[in-house]
Amino acid sequence: EIVLTQSPGTLSLSPGERATLSCRASQSVSSSYLAWYQQKPGQAPRLLIYGASSRATGIPDRFSGSGSGTDFTLTISRLEPEDFAVYYCQQYGSSPRITFGQGTRLEIK
Amino acid sequence: QVQLQESGPGLVKPSQTLSLTCTVSGGSISSGDYYWSWIRQPPGKGLEWIGYIYYSGSTYYNPSLKSRVTISVDTSKNQFSLKLSSVTAADTAVYYCARERYSRFDPWGQGTLVTVSS
Numbered sequence: 134e135i136v137l138t139q140s141p142g143t144l145s146l147s148p149g150e151r152a153t154l155s156c157r158a159s160q161s162v163s164s165s166y167l168a169w170y171q172q173k174p175g176q177a178p179r180l181l182i183y184g185a186s187s188r189a190t191g192i193p194d195r196f197s198g199s200g201s202g203t204d205f206t207l208t209i210s211r212l213e214p215e216d217f218a219v220y221y222c223q224q225y226g227s228s229p230r231i232t233f234g235q236g237t238r239l240e241i242k
Numbered sequence: 243q244v245q246l247q248e249s250g251p252g253l254v255k256p257s258q259t260l261s262l263t264c265t266v267s268g269g270s271i272s273s274g275d276y277y278w279s280w281i282r283q284p285p286g287k288g289l290e291w292i293g294y295i296y297y298s299g300s301t302y303y304n305p306s307l308k309s310r311v312t313i314s315v316d317t318s319k320n321q322f323s324l325k326l327s328s329v330t331a332a333d334t335a336v337y338y339c340a341r342e343r344y345s346r347f348d349p350w351g352q353g354t355l356v357t358v359s360s
Contacts, residue, residue, distance in 0.1 A: 166345040177338055177350035178289065189348060221289055225345030230302055231279075231291040 135160050137222050137234035145242040152209040154237045156222035161202050166225035169198055169207045172236075173218045181220075182207060209239075217241050244269040246339050246351035254333075254358050260326040264339030264351060265319075272297045272317045277342040280313060280324045282335040283353075290335075294342055295322055329358045 136159040146152055156167070164185040170178035180189040182198035185205055195210040209216055222234040250262035264278070271278060279294035293303035295313045303311050312325040326333060336355050340347040 168346040170347075177340075177353050178347070179350075180346055180348040183344070183346040189346075223289075223347070230304075231345075233289040233291070235288045 135162060135224055135226055135232055137224055137232055139220075139222060139234035139237045141237060142235075143238045143240060145240050146212055147242045148212050148214055150212050152207075152212055152216070152239055154207040154209075154220055154239070156200075156205040156207070156234050158203045158205070158224060162205075162224045162226060164201050167198075167200070167205050168223045168225075170221045170223065171216075171218050172221065178221060212239075214241075244341060244349060246341065246349060248337060248339050248351045248354040250354060250356070252355060252357060254329055254356060255360050256330055256358055257328055260324070260329050260333060260337075260356055260358075262324045262337055262339075262354065262356070263321050264323070265321050266341075267320070271315065271320045271322065275343060278313075278315065278322045279340045279342045279347060281338045281340055281347070281350075282333075283338070284332075284335045292324065292326075292337075331358050334358045 138157045140155045167185040169182040171181050172178040181192050186198045197208045199206050217239050219236045219238050221236050245267045247265045254260045277294040280292040283289050293313050295301045295315050301313050310327045315322040334357050336353040338350050338353045340350040
């Protein structure tokens with residue numbers, strides 16, 4: 134089973150700052166199969182990034198993804214008030230076919 | 243624009259079977275381009291993928307739940323369904339349905355909270 138470990142657990146930043154979120158896999162993950170989601174309280178997750186670095190439809194360009202192998206990063210270049218939420222990475226591959234990281238909470242400092 | 247909507251009982255007794263349905267609108271579940279998934283999230287916790295189904299009926303389940311899960315599809319109603327048997331309090335969660343293609347989930351339903359309690 135591929136385990137995804139996200140860090141930090143909580144990130145406290147101010148609007149306008151840059152956020153860097155990490156997702157580390159216990160085994161190599163194909164870049165094609167690494168996605169990031171944003172979840173706000175009481176809402177379903179929303180797809181942000183797929184294929185490690187491609188933005189989903191309608192996602193602002195302040196969101197970017199990078200990485201390969203076992204280390205992946207979600208970067209928010211300049212935080213807007215609406216960006217404070219929980220972020221999850223997700224991989225598709227070996228059994229169980231799909232797993233999620235435990236999430237990073239991005240909170241206002 | 244495809245939309246998904248979960249429906250079903252919000253309260254299930256321990257040892258009984260949880261049953262939920264996801265209705266797809268704005269697109270055909272039979273298009274063949276997608277898999278249709280169930281994902282759950284216990285209160286205050288992370289996401290767990292339960293399994294998915296193709297319009298033809300082929301399924302793939304999370305091995306941790308496989309012995310208790312059945313996912314089925316009704317193409318005539320543009321719906322797919324989840325059954326989870328022998329539930330316990332640990333199965334209390336918000337249950338989401340979602341469309342999956344090329345390893346990513348988009349869109350998701352709004353989710354429905356199912357509480358397991360006597």
